[in-house]
Amino acid sequence: MTTKNSLSCLLNPRSVAIIGASNDPDRIGGKPISTMLATGYAGRIMPVNPNRREVQGLEAWPTVADLPEVPDVAVVAVPAEQVRGVIEQLAERRVPVAILFSAGFAEVGGAGVAMQDELVAIARRGGTRLLGPNSLGCVNLHTGFVGSFTTLARLDGVFPGNVAVISQSGAYGSHLVSSLVDAGVGLSGVVMTGNEADVSLADVVRLMVDDPNTGVIALYSEGIHDGDGLADALKAARAARKPVVMMKVGRSEVGSAAAQSHTASIAGNDAVVDAVLEELGVVRANTTEQMLDIVRLAGRGIFPAENTLGVVTLSGGAGVIISDAAEEYGLPMPEMPAAAQARMLERLPICSPRNPVDTTGQFLNDPTLVRPFLEMMLDEGGYRSIVAFFSYVATMPAVAPMLREQLTRARERFPDRLYVLVTRGAREAIREYEAAGFTVFEDPSRAVAAIAAMGRFGRAFAAAPAAPAPSVPAVTLPAQTPTEAQAKALLAEAGIASAPERSCATGDAAVLAAREIGFPVVMKILSPDILHKSEIGGVLLDVRDEAAVRAGFDTLLERARQAAPDARIEGVLVAKQLSGGVECIMGINRDPVFGPIAMFGLGGVFVEVLKDVVFHRCPFGEDVAEQMIRSIKGAPLLLGARGRPVADIPALARTLSRLSAFAAAAGPRLQSVDLNPVFAMPAGEGAYAADAVIEIRGEGA
């Protein structure tokens, strides 16, 4: 009975009830039935209609209660006001999955939100999972199951294949499916999640990871509801070597506003989304075309972890365009070995054999050269990916059969490589190349982008598991925002070092502390009510002797009293002034979707003006931290650029990784941490936070 209570029925139901079944094959309640009759769905279809004993030639029942067996899936195609009653009946009979087409719930706001919550609560009582509401439903192209009122399953040219489409938006999902079908891509399943009252993108990704027919997942999202769940599902996809291409819209500020007015979604910070998808080996598509290109090529199931590109072309210009694109997408194009180049020149003196291998139009005079040239590239050049540019010539009837045979014979000797043919012309000729294993692109630059994406999947699938995050002691956050000294003490327990410092309640104590620490020192006002000390003049740098310490103590107290008369003043912090290091910034911010996110950047103008920062979900180990540090544009400043001392990268990475573990251990009450600056000292001398601010979430949050 376990399957009955699980979502796994959604893709492969043995029986389906249509609630609100219509005899009209084109109405919402009629279309799933007429479509399944056309697709040849082998399960039992049970129409429910209080007024008819027969619907589209099938026996019908008046209510859910009358059904002769419990269906695996119920498709609910009734007006919004009747949905509640139907869900009650479905829960009563413990139907595993209900698909809700009806709109008018959370997406319209107000009372719709409460109604939707109520549906979920009712369904849960019976263990019924809800897809929708406001969902276009679910289609399985392999079994012909159609829990949807779209015509997708009957589009011209649709056929079962290995690409699953998962979309929050029904309209955009349909557009994407029709584009894929048009491009000759076979589909496994299509699921539109709509409002995601219950079943989320993450749930459906997991379904597709388990679906043996699915090899590639195309994911479209306008707002992620369950960040951790989605991350886990995407990890499962990576472990199963199923590439995920994700379009997450709402990248821009305008776009995010549009996304919020359109769905009941939370649009997270887009740079965080980028970082998380990168971490999980997902390739992000920013346009529908990128999605199509990458999904199409991924359908070949070849993901070279060490990708290299070999190019054979009959146009030097195209060779240059492809080389430009390869550099842009970071795809190496090593030269052909010299011996092979020499042999190529022997056979075709006019060719340019380096890579791109430019055969010029002369090739056409003797197409039997294609195979030996390509084999030399595959064998001696060892390229994992091949782009062959043959312009519109490749589809000309006089050329196509011969060329296809030449290409095919080379491919059969090296079946583990990726083959892309850039050509244009007769659809029939293109289909034949596709059938022979050559993915056809019209635009050479797009071909290169797609090939580069296959390499990214390959590297993600092959990557060694990241080092574990360091373990830190349990963190007990104070009831409210701590002072700088308290913050540093909390962080010190997690192994995050600050510059030596003392909290001093009097001028005498400050002088004593400075003497112990050594001059010069930094002095800062100490108050739980003053977070941004420098804004009120509450920080003194480069304090060089005892008299200056004593005077500074009085100055800081006076400034604090003036700027914030009601602030509780606990004294002054005296700290060692660090010099000779590189100023960095580290921080934590709580993302509404993905929880605590660590940030790293260089300090000063780099973060202020250039936004040269990197993000990662917490927690993570030192290897990831070091990758982050090395990935920023300003990294050369830490790595000895132009005669600078090399910074203590291991210490910096250790600090960053411990900060991430601290954030994870601190739990949801931690709003943010700011370590600004952190001094990265020269190699071997450590990394020290010179300031620390911890914010606790307000009680309303």
Place this chain on the structure above:
Amino acid sequence: MTTKNSLSCLLNPRSVAIIGASNDPDRIGGKPISTMLATGYAGRIMPVNPNRREVQGLEAWPTVADLPEVPDVAVVAVPAEQVRGVIEQLAERRVPVAILFSAGFAEVGGAGVAMQDELVAIARRGGTRLLGPNSLGCVNLHTGFVGSFTTLARLDGVFPGNVAVISQSGAYGSHLVSSLVDAGVGLSGVVMTGNEADVSLADVVRLMVDDPNTGVIALYSEGIHDGDGLADALKAARAARKPVVMMKVGRSEVGSAAAQSHTASIAGNDAVVDAVLEELGVVRANTTEQMLDIVRLAGRGIFPAENTLGVVTLSGGAGVIISDAAEEYGLPMPEMPAAAQARMLERLPICSPRNPVDTTGQFLNDPTLVRPFLEMMLDEGGYRSIVAFFSYVATMPAVAPMLREQLTRARERFPDRLYVLVTRGAREAIREYEAAGFTVFEDPSRAVAAIAAMGRFGRAFAAAPAAPAPSVPAVTLPAQTPTEAQAKALLAEAGIASAPERSCATGDAAVLAAREIGFPVVMKILSPDILHKSEIGGVLLDVRDEAAVRAGFDTLLERARQAAPDARIEGVLVAKQLSGGVECIMGINRDPVFGPIAMFGLGGVFVEVLKDVVFHRCPFGEDVAEQMIRSIKGAPLLLGARGRPVADIPALARTLSRLSAFAAAAGPRLQSVDLNPVFAMPAGEGAYAADAVIEIRGEGA
């Protein structure tokens, strides 16, 4: 007789001779004739063949000398070894233009280069212009003139239109033409320049600027031979309001290498190409698709200088994707006025009326809403450009005619706007939308990119002429690389200020100079043989008193003697140490294609690590200089970011613009100038070069 001697015959010859004419309509010497017989070319075709009195039904002559009249154009289709003789005959008869198909000249290097030079010299004697060699020739789609052995003029679906294609590469040019024809774009002329022994891209651009049939120019280049000429031709195109879309390949290092092995081209620094094209109002396409998209839309002839985007969509998801793209391409999407939003909501309560105007699928229930909604957007929203997203629905037979009528009626009221329809499906339906004035895209993001390009053209066409470059006195460069003091003196004559300084031959003189200038000072070794002083320790900063000046003098001389025993030492430069300013860098470098190019950036890490610099051709006025300064990413540091003092931007712009005028006046012997750093002092306090290096070109250069 002037036209006879000019290149203007190339596009519109009244008569054409085919040298090496063949009776076989498919051979190289036969194809131009058979194609012109098919296209109905109205001029006289004169075959030349020593062995036939008749070719393809036309009277033929044995040699050029025998021709009954001087042809406007001669097409040369003979083997390479006969070309020289033919050119001699053509020059003899003063034929205005010869088109050379033959390959085997400069592109193969060695003796081919000399042979090609010889052809040009021979042709010049008769005033004959050469297109090629290694050229696919020229086609005029309006007159049916075909000086080419391609089949382009007979492609399926080809028709006369307003787009000219100019390409160095024949193979890539053909690919581009076939793509344009396939996309339903009408062509005016096609010219492939090949080796450009004589006729250059610039010459052909000028032809197209003068051609009344041409409205849009698509330009493909692998290497620019005549930078100044091309820049002038592109300026003429801008003045004629003819948009130029240029693909200049060889962007990457790999790509540049491929370009060099392919043609006899000079691939310039790509960032310089970007800067020059931007300056000239040319939109650069990096891929064939971008070229197609922009050319296609430009064919509408609508270039809004103040572009705004209104979006109507039946999918919220598509609205978000389009908004994301608009932000990426800098295309504003103002909201609809509140009153219009209210009226939209009245008529369609489920819509989201801000912009994107999301009508949801409900629109389809009442397509008569399309016109009033669109008219509200055009009238009250005032959008200059419209994207309508109707997915595949717009081409469905049940929807298309009604929707087209609605859209067309709105468009007729506002014919000066740009209209893009995003849809997919039946080719016939798409053609009908195109004919009705709606440019159709399948991908919404590409549509937005193309619309943004129209705005860039509009701004370029509407821009006020830039301020004139400042006039500077004539520059007389010394015979060899000057010392720092000489360099500064030269620059001072052009109005470029340095920090106050003195050249001092003795320690006593240095002390006196420091006293006059005021402490602290900077001291630098002074030698014509030591260009990079800091590398040998030849610079002392922050010298604070007379004793230190005296000691510093000896230290510098000693270091110079150790590091460069043979260097001529002229003494030490004592200069005021500037403080409180922002360190910038200015420079000049001689580009092999475009001559002296000015560079501006912030100093230190910005230029070293982040390559945050901007380029411009010399000379230019202060307005351009200020735009350059404001365009770098680090500009906020000069503009008062985070409480910094605002720098003296006018003085900085004046210095940069004068440097550009200096470089232009100095002529081709100037290899480079480095002002590093230039201190941009706080507003009103000026900008001063603290170091100056001028390099003179070696005699071999």
